[in-house]
Amino acid sequence: MRPPAMVMAAFDASGVIAWHGAGEPRLDGAPVTRETVFRIASMTKSFLAATALALAESGTLDLSAGIDRYLPGVRFLHRGVEQRVTVADLLANRSGMPEDNAWADRQLGASIDYIASLFAEGIELAVAPGVRFQYSNLGMSLVGRVIESIVGRPIEEEIRARFLDPLGLSHTRFAREDYPAGTDIAHGFRSFDEGATFVPEPFIGEGALAAIGGLFSTVDDIARWGWFLASAFTDSPLKPELLSARGRIEMQRAHTPIPVPQPTAHRDLQSLGYGLGLIASYDRALGPIVDHSGGLPGFSSNMRWHTDSGIGIVAFGNSDACRAETLAVAAHAEVMAAAAVPPLTVRPWPLALEAGELLDDLLRDGGALTEAARVTSANFFADAPDEIRRRRVAALLAEVGDPTTPMPFATRIIGASDAAHLRWRIDCERGALVCDIRLIGLNEPLVQSLTVAIADDAGRAPRTGEPGLQVLSAVVLDGASIS
Incomplete structure (x- = not known):
């Protein structure tokens, strides 16, 4: 099912090398363009993880420390026993906190006080820490709170200062209000009849969970971000003063195994795992791939790249009824085949x-x-x-x-x-x-x-x-x- 508007771009070290768009971002007759701004949702987590790694490299954040070192009073329980959960556990989605997408999607604008109150009497873990992959938005949001406790300012400001501004990602921002008047911003839509009709989905505000899903961006900005990360595997990593190649590689290697899905026409994975704010896989035909999707009511997104060549895809859509990941996987396989790129x-x-x-x-x-x-x-x-x-x-x-x-x-x-x-x-x-x-x-x-x-x-x-x-x-x- 196609969303009201979608845009897709292929990129390499030079930036966007081809793009395609279709539809209307607001269903008002105006066509989507390469500059249309979409909400990228959980792709924000890669910026959060990069910020945590940068602080770790400076010696101000210990990823192996228990979360309570930075956030006293935060407690985790499993079968009635208090558990030690580290910052790295949260970043790698192995904390034991259960999957919470449906709940967290509607909590993006919640207040810091409300989210903090949820931890006051202890969070119940579904499994012991370090045992199994479970995608926890709430857990990763704690990393944002940890960073704020260290740097003394909102995580949104820290991400902007550390990465958005230095990399020239001028179209990537945390709030619609931060864009100039007249900016082409896609609105979100939902469908309950397989795309026959779409209804507007109000924007979810930016609050305590913004660090794990609040960013808006364009395909060009995310292509540049993808190359910044992928360039860690080259002899000349882009802007190593922002985050070392080693730190970026840590983000892009599997820390927590994920069950491998069944093969499809465009994807046949040999291995799959969650890294730090990114997903690392090995495709039998394409080789090592890094990606992350984003999804909120009204929006779907995916970014992916082949770490050996840096060739990647960015895909945005303004309806969560259409999975941008499916489109991006197919497009990436076709681009790699057309360019005759070897797996390694x-x-x-x-x-x-x-x-x-x-x-x-x-x-x-x-x-x-x-x-x-x-x-x-x-x-x-x-x-x-x-x-x-x-x-x-x-x-x-x-x-x-x-x-x-x-x-x-x-x-x-x-x-x-x-x-x-x-x-x-x-x-x-x-x-x-x-x-x-x-x-x-x-x-x-x-x-x-x-x-x-x-x-x-x-x-x-x-x-x-x-x-x-x-x-x-x-x-x-x-x-x-x-x-």
Whole structure:
């Protein structure tokens, strides 16, 4: 079901590279534009988490501390026993507080005094802290209160000073009243008849829970925010003085496992977990993905990016009856496929390439692998003596035939799972062999293992299959990518 208005944008390091919009943000005849402001709801949590990480880096906030260090009197109970809940537990949605979306959506404008009163006699936890993922808006709002207790000003002001202003996110604000008169702000709508009709949804005010869902923004601003976070995985992270690359990576790695959903036409997840204000997943086709959705009565949003390339999608809609996440997932998969982006790009250690080529020569020529002793670790020949390895390779060659005239080694590299691994192919008369080496990361890396197997029909993996090695990356050699 399509909302009254939606806008979607693809982005990379340069900003928005393509966008599309449709509909009317207020159902008043005016079309949606790239500059239309939408409420982004829970995507606000990434700004909250980044602020907490920045304070942790400055030494003013201890994420491992119990929440009561900063907010005396806040108590958590599980089966009648008081529990210690840390700031990190709240940020990673593993505090034990139950899922509260339906309730919290209507509490965004609640007063600080009211929310504080809820904790006066203790909050009952559904499970013990640290045991299970449960999405708690109320719990994460406490992080905002912690930050306010440290910095002495509202969390909205702290987020603006630390990130919105320095990153030039001038169209990202916490209140409609903060925008100039005439700003194109989308109104929220709801539908109770599958989109046949829409009814206006009043804006929920900005109050004690604004830090977990109050922001308004545009696709360009969120694209810039997404790249700021994604750039942590590059050699030149954007504005490291705001938050280190390490801090941003902490936000974007899984801290609390989430059950993996069933595959869809555009998404097939191998792993899924909540990070700190963001969700981290590994898609079997696309590779590592970070995202977060937002939803309030009248609004739906999603931002996502591929951490290896930084290519991402921002999607906004002004009805919660339409899930922006579904649109963003499909659009992201299509953009990644059109750009032929590999799941991962790996730069192998120089010795992995050197050792791979040396072992390749010896395997093809039938030479003694002991000639590669200088690049192998002490266990290499103890685990499998040279004569045993050569006998096993000879048995494989008896099935696939002798190696043919080789193409250059670099062109036969299949991929790698990380810098300490390399896989390549040896073409033979009636098939091919697939070779894998794994290195130990000493001061001078050395090859600790070598496996040789008959290749499958595609010539890219062992015929018998190996769990965990089915998705291999593009390998970069001297700036050029090969697959």
